[in-house]
Amino acid sequence: MTFSDYQKSQSAFYHLITQSVVKNNKISHAYFIETNGFNDSLNLAISFAKLLICTSHHENLEQCSLCNICHQIDAGTYANFKLIEPDGLWIKKEQLLDLQVSYNTKSIDNNYRVYIINGADKLNKFAANAMLKFLEEPEEDIIAILLAPSRHQVLKTIISRCQIYSLVPSQTDLDISPDIRSAVVSFCYMIETKGPKTIAFQSQIWDNILNSKENMALVLEWLAHFYEEVLNYKLHNAKSSSYFPE
Numbered sequence: 001m002t003f004s005d006y007q008k009s010q011s012a013f014y015h016l017i018t019q020s021v022v023k024n025n026k027i028s029h030a031y032f033i034e035t036n037g038f039n040d041s042l043n044l045a046i047s048f049a050k051l052l053i054c055t056s057h058h059e060n061l062e063q064c065s066l067c068n069i070c071h072q073i074d075a076g077t078y079a080n081f082k083l084i085e086p087d088g089l090w091i092k093k094e095q096l097l098d099l100q101v102s103y104n105t106k107s108i109d110n111n112y113r114v115y116i117i118n119g120a121d122k123l124n125k126f127a128a129n130a131m132l133k134f135l136e137e138p139e140e141d142i143i144a145i146l147l148a149p150s151r152h153q154v155l156k157t158i159i160s161r162c163q164i165y166s167l168v169p170s171q172t173d174l175d176i177s178p179d180i181r182s183a184v185v186s187f188c189y190m191i192e193t194k195g196p197k198t199i200a201f202q203s204q205i206w207d208n209i210l211n212s213k214e215n216m217a218l219v220l221e222w223l224a225h226f227y228e229e230v231l232n233y234k235l236h237n238a239k240s241s242s243y244f245p246e
Helices: 011-023 041-053 055-059 068-075 093-102 125-136 178-206 213-234
Strands: 030-034 081-084 113-118 142-148 163-166
Touching: 011 041, 011 163, 030 041, 041 068, 041 081, 041 113, 041 142, 081 093, 093 125, 178 213
Parallel strands: 030 142, 030 163, 081 113, 113 142
Antiparallel strands: none
């Protein structure tokens, strides 16, 4: 995938990055990408890393399929690119220490050295502290790209050292019938205003909706989405409201 593949699905992120990196050559030492349920976020981050590392991307954003560096990044063999993901449930301190050791020497080709933390919300306490120290003492040619579903799941001290971008959820995630959306909102309103008395309104709310296992699973998923957005709104992050903007 090249960065231009996301021009349509993530137009705001695409244009902000191309304006900053390609046109103005303004590059931060750390980027935090709030994935917001976008299901191709890791590939987007890798294509962003290619944009930072590979000059062919700067010259022609749409055609870099023959580039040796990008092929090595895809194969996981390029020395100046590292991908760190949870080892089990967590990203561990040792993984961050290994990263620092591998980046102790200067780049042999004078390109940027980029690492992606896929699951920055999974940094355990010791790994988060190691990450923070790495961000506090950045070398000019080392760039971090951190991914997590929400900025509120990551230490504020880490977030404060990054440029923050939010992605738009995948369109498939937004595919919900108006009837289910309306029922979810009504049910949440009833729960919050009437509490246990909501049971008296069950048939009224869910009539002809909870008629299959698939719909029951959808309802549970969208109840979670609703309360996640309420939480984001209360945390003064209303811009991330994508499922229930109204």
